[in-house]
Amino acid sequence: xxxxxxxxxxxxxxxxxxxxxxxxxxxxxxxxxxxxxxxxxxxxxxxxxxxxxxxxxxxxxxxxxxxxxxxxxxxxxxxxxxxxxxxxxxxxxxxxxxxxxxxxxxxxxxxxxxxxxxxxxxxxxxxxxxxxxxxxxxxxxxxxxxxxxxxxxxxxxxxxxx
Numbered sequence: 761x762x763x764x765x766x767x768x769x770x771x772x773x774x775x776x777x778x779x780x781x782x783x784x785x786x787x788x789x790x791x792x793x794x795x796x797x798x799x800x801x802x803x804x805x806x807x808x809x810x811x812x813x814x815x816x817x818x819x820x821x822x823x824x825x826x827x828x829x830x831x832x833x834x835x836x837x838x839x840x841x842x843x844x845x846x847x848x849x850x851x852x853x854x855x856x857x858x859x860x861x862x863x864x865x866x867x868x869x870x871x872x873x874x875x876x877x878x879x880x881x882x883x884x885x886x887x888x889x890x891x892x893x894x895x896x897x898x899x900x901x902x903x904x905x906x907x908x909x910x911x912x913x914x915x916x917x918x919x920x921x922x
Contacts, residue, residue, distance in 0.1 A: 779825040784861055785899035792861065794828050802832045806841045817850045823859055830865035837872045845873040855881045863889075863902040871909035879913045882906050 783793040802809045816829050837844050851869065854862050855878075863885055870878040886906045 779822070779828045782824045782828045784824050784827060787897065787899060790899040792827060792831065794831055799828075799832050799835060803835045803839050803841075806836065806839070807843055809836075810841075810843055810847070814847060814850050817847075817853065823861060826854065827859075827861045827865055830862065830869060834865060834868050834872070837869065844869070845875055848873070848875045848877060852877070852881070855885075858888075860898055860900065860902040864900070864905045867902065867905040867909040871905075871912045874913060879910070882910050882913070886910065 779794075781793075781795040781798075785791055802813065813829055813833060816825065820826050820829070833844055833847070851866060854866055857863060857866070867882060867885070870882060886903055889903050889906070
C-alpha cells in the first residue's frame with residue numbers, strides 16, 4: 761500500500777519513481793498495466809496533485825513513468841480536474857518523441873484539452889510515423905489515437921464555425 765508523505769504545503773508526495781509496478785505493452789499484451797491504487801490516489805487528489813505530476817513530467821526520462829503519469833492525467837481530465845490544459849508547455853517536452861506509448865497517451869490528452877498548438881504536433885507525429893517502416897515488434901499503432909485526435913480537432917472547428 762502506498763503511503764503518501766505530507767510536505768509543508770500539504771500536497772501528498774511519493775518517491776519520484778511512482779511507476780514501481782507499471783508494465784508497458786509487450787508482444788502478446790498490447791496494453792499497459794498500471795497500479796490501480798496509485799492511479800486512483802492521484803485522480804482523487806485532483807488539482808492538488810498537479811504540481812507533483814508536473815514535476816515528474818519535467819524531469820523524468822523513464823518511458824514507463826512518463827506513460828503512467830500521462831495516463832493519470834488523462835484519467836484526471838475524465839474526472840473533471842481543471843487546469844490540465846495549462847500544462848501544455850510541460851507536455852510539449854514530448855512532442856518529438858518516437859515512443860509509441862508516450863505518443864498514444866499524449867495524443868489522447870491533446871484530443872481532450874484541444875490546445876491549438878498541439879494540432880500541428882499531432883499532424884507532424886502522424887506524418888513522421890507514416891514515413892517509418894513498420895516495426896514488427898510494436899504492440900499497437902499510436903497513429904490510431906493520433907489520427908483520432910486530429911479528427912477531433914477538425915470536427916470541433918467545423919461545429920463551432922471557426
